[in-house]
Amino acid sequence: MPKRFLTLAMLCALWAMPMAALDATLEIITSSTKLPFVIVEHIPDNSEYGQKLLSQLVGDLKVSNHFQVEKGENVKNSDPDFQTYKDKKIDLIARVSASKKSGAIVGRLMLYDVRSGKKVFEREYAQSTLSRYPFVAHEMCIEINAYVQAPRIDWMKELVVLAKYTTSGNSVIALADYTLTFQQDIIQGGLNIFPKWGNKEKSIIYFTRYINNKPTILRYQLSTNTAEIITQSDGMAVVSDVSNDGQKLLLSLTPNKGAADVYLYEIQTKNLKRLTSFSGIDVGGKFINNEKEVAFVSDRLGYPNVFATNLEGGNVEQLVFHGRNNSAVSSYDKYIVYTSRESNNEFGLNTFNIYLIATNSDFIRRLTEKGSNQMPTFSKDGKNIMYIKHTDTQSALGIIRLDYNSSYFFSLPKIKIQSYDW
The missing domain is CATH 3.40.50.10070 (TolB, N-terminal domain)
Known part of the structure; x- marks a missing residue:
């Protein structure tokens, strides 16, 4: 291999470092390393x-x-x-x-x-x-x-599944590449929202559709273009995360018109287990720490914040101690990204920034600045974060390359995304 490419070995070594150490090495990557x-x-x-x-x-x-x-x-x-x-x-x-x-x-x-x-x-x-x-x-x-x-960049060829609004009360679910240059509508008719990949092969999609005025979770097989009902709920029914083996789902449900809680659903046994029990709102469960625990968003402090519990539904622990309006959680093992509202503008666009934390340390890192930065989602390898950025003049899909402290944007001039999964 020619000598000029040996500098890439430095990148390989930096790639293997824990995220908490990366900020100290960014100058080597961005200025000292000849690409x-x-x-x-x-x-x-x-x-x-x-x-x-x-x-x-x-x-x-x-x-x-x-x-x-x-x-x-x-x-x-x-x-x-x-x-x-x-x-x-x-x-x-x-x-x-x-x-x-x-x-x-x-x-x-x-x-x-x-x-x-x-x-x-x-x-x-x-x-x-x-x-x-x-x-x-x-x-x-x-x-x-x-x-x-x-370092590998196989994440570039990964499909994105997204729900996008078309007309009032209607949305479609589509497949896309990471830049959204390619888009293919696959599920249409009515309000189809909250798509989630159901397995590593990306042959299964979970999504929510209103059936008989009830939010209903469906499991959709791409190969056969068929869907089956998983469960229904009165006010909310969303698959917020899927285990690595595809056999366990975290759901946000509001049965009996009560408050939303986080549930664990097992595919094989169809067993539904309630993990949180609170008079307010608990939603958006995400597997963390080798899938032994669950992070979720709750308003139990009087405002949205991020908490954790175990799969037995035990004690609840506060995870985030920064900000007073924290939501839109995504996870990759022990790492969590979340949005935090940092302005309170009654008439204009509020500022929301995205932060990265580790559950095993006090490490915290702000990833965005300016505008309303929403819907952070880890890539499957945990090395990148996709999100939506709104400013007063435009909206864009953003990609954060965590190991390089860099962001890239793809304009969204004619699309309103409800939610997506990468």
Whole structure:
């Protein structure tokens, strides 16, 4: 492996550090580490989708935080003049093209190592429909990243499931890529909200629909396009988390028109167990600490805050001691992200920021600033957080790269997201 890529080993080592240690190392990542310089060029074939693929790949490489990136021009399908690129201090040349075949899209990537003066690989990547071209770019980025032996970025190809409002009283559930460039509506008709992935394979979705004026939790099989009822409740029925093996659900329910509480539901036995019992509101349960405990949001202090209990429904412990309006919790093992309201503007947009804490320490880290930052959700590897950012002028989907203290935004000009899962 060329010496210039050895700096990526430093990133690999930093990647393995606990989150509490990362802030002390950010300067090494952002200024001292020389990242490989890659230029992305287009070999014209299908110009429309080739250019889209080019732009998407450039964006992915930037989001990875593992490269310096330049968007190149159209080039001929011939070997590059390596000396010209070497003079510009470019390390890698990524050349892409796209073609349509019976409604499908096929992207081709040729990667050249400038130092060695060789083509290091050539690959084709296919997706079943043209609209799925972002996934072609994501796969390309993952493979370029693997070539320089940078920390894995497989999360880029993970599907997002989201509920988006269409008209008054109606919403659809859709599948998307992490940038929301690709979107495919899959569940329509009525109010379909609170989608949640049901297993690691992402072949099952839980969601809530009103049936006979009752919120009803359904289990939807993507492969067969069929749904079955799990349970109903009077005022609220939401799947807030799913265990790693897909066999346990945390639900927020309000049976008998009472206050909302957190319940544990077992798929195999269909046993429903109440974990919290409070006259006010307990919602949004999330598995934490190797799924031995549950974090949830409660107003038992007179305002929303984050608490924890065990799977036996034992003592309740306060987890967050910062802020007076904390909600929208997500978890990854012992790490928790939550939103905190930090202004009280009666007529304008309030400021909500996102914070990261660890359950085994006093560690706390603010992840956002300015605007209303909502719906934080961990990626499956716990290395990234997706969220929605609203300002006075625009709304955007945000991605926080935790190990690099960086954020990236994708505009949401024509979509109103109710909730989502990554």
